[in-house]
Amino acid sequence: MRAGTRVGLLGAGRIGARHAAALTGTAGVAEVVVADADPDRAAAVARETGARAARTVDEVFTAGVDAVVVATPTATHAGLVGRAARAGLPAFCEKPLAPDLAGTEAALRAAEAAGTLLQIGFQRRFDAGFRAARRALRSGALGRVHTIRCVTSDAAPPDAGFLARSGGLIHDCMIHDFDAVRWLTGREVVEVYARGSDAGGPLYREAGDVDTACALLTLDDGTLVTVTATRCNGAGYDVRTELSGERDQWVAGLDARTPVTSAEPGLGTPPERPWADCLERFADAYRAELAAFVRAARGEAPNPCPGVEGLHALRIAVACETSRREGRPVRVRAGT
Numbered sequence: 226m227r228a229g230t231r232v233g234l235l236g237a238g239r240i241g242a243r244h245a246a247a248l249t250g251t252a253g254v255a256e257v258v259v260a261d262a263d264p265d266r267a268a269a270v271a272r273e274t275g276a277r278a279a280r281t282v283d284e285v286f287t288a289g290v291d292a293v294v295v296a297t298p299t300a301t302h303a304g305l306v307g308r309a310a311r312a313g314l315p316a317f318c319e320k321p322l323a324p325d326l327a328g329t330e331a332a333l334r335a336a337e338a339a340g341t342l343l344q345i346g347f348q349r350r351f352d353a354g355f356r357a358a359r360r361a362l363r364s365g366a367l368g369r370v371h372t373i374r375c376v377t378s379d380a381a382p383p384d385a386g387f388l389a390r391s392g393g394l395i396h397d398c399m400i401h402d403f404d405a406v407r408w409l410t411g412r413e414v415v416e417v418y419a420r421g422s423d424a425g426g427p428l429y430r431e432a433g434d435v436d437t438a439c440a441l442l443t444l445d446d447g448t449l450v451t452v453t454a455t456r457c458n459g460a461g462y463d464v465r466t467e468l469s470g471e472r473d474q475w476v477a478g479l480d481a482r483t484p485v486t487s488a489e490p491g492l493g494t495p496p497e498r499p500w501a502d503c504l505e506r507f508a509d510a511y512r513a514e515l516a517a518f519v520r521a522a523r524g525e526a527p528n529p530c531p532g533v534e535g536l537h538a539l540r541i542a543v544a545c546e547t548s549r550r551e552g553r554p555v556r557v558r559a560g561t
Contacts, residue, residue: 229255230523233285233314235305236296237261237270240319243504244296245274247512253519260285262297286312292522293317294515299324299392303332306532310339315522317515319346320400322535324392326543329536336532343532344518347404349464350530351513354477358468359409367470370410373450374467375402378458380484380501382425388432395419395438395549396542398454403442403541404534405466406452412444413537418554419545425457440545460484461499462506482506 421435461484484499
């Protein structure tokens, strides 16, 4: 790969615009070429970030780029990952690789057959707090970890159009927790039991989704994990993971902007500026994961989050969705 890497960015929506800004400021990146289904949106993002706009995705693939970042709608991910693989290009893809297991496995096969790097976007692996919690757990400082509690709460629901194509609360939000639990502990989820509530309004029922969900995961060493998620957390955006061990307890995501108020006398002051959304809360992590991708694409470092990690997390999400719909515990499908 040349001294300066040219990165093709596919998708100029909310996350794509953020990635464009991050990539143009990333060491080793010579140019970012951005395309979107709406050429005017791509042009606007290019002007704001110093990237170069392409009129079409086809133009990106013929522009001599060295790697691609896929930040388009979910339904297009697998096809673009496959196209990057056939072009011999390293690819970073926002989660999920595909809406279903079959499509995810096909995308993985395409990258494997081509021998190209494929990194999946689980940004919590690059968050300073989550990384510190992982080091504490892996060092033995917590002792035997018996309980893990995960919280993912959006400050406000997305629009109805997004809900219909998101894949649902479990696949869209809780999948980050599923990956984080595996990454933090090094253990596998063997069984799940999930429930959901759609009491928040008719838009969730119309999308076949729920506004709030809770899952109990059992790990292969017996550790119990609770994962809760909601679209209706008016206090602010809240992502926390608590690790409880026989020696100590650590929590990632508890800081001065965490939208929680203590009920204890004298401590009941909410944060002045709670986190608004994932882009604000994980801004540093998004930049770090893309910088890691560029280093990996340049052959300077190993792949920090291989695409197969998306398959593992998706299998847990599929099991949780089955459990929620059928009201029973479900074993998680094993395999690589």
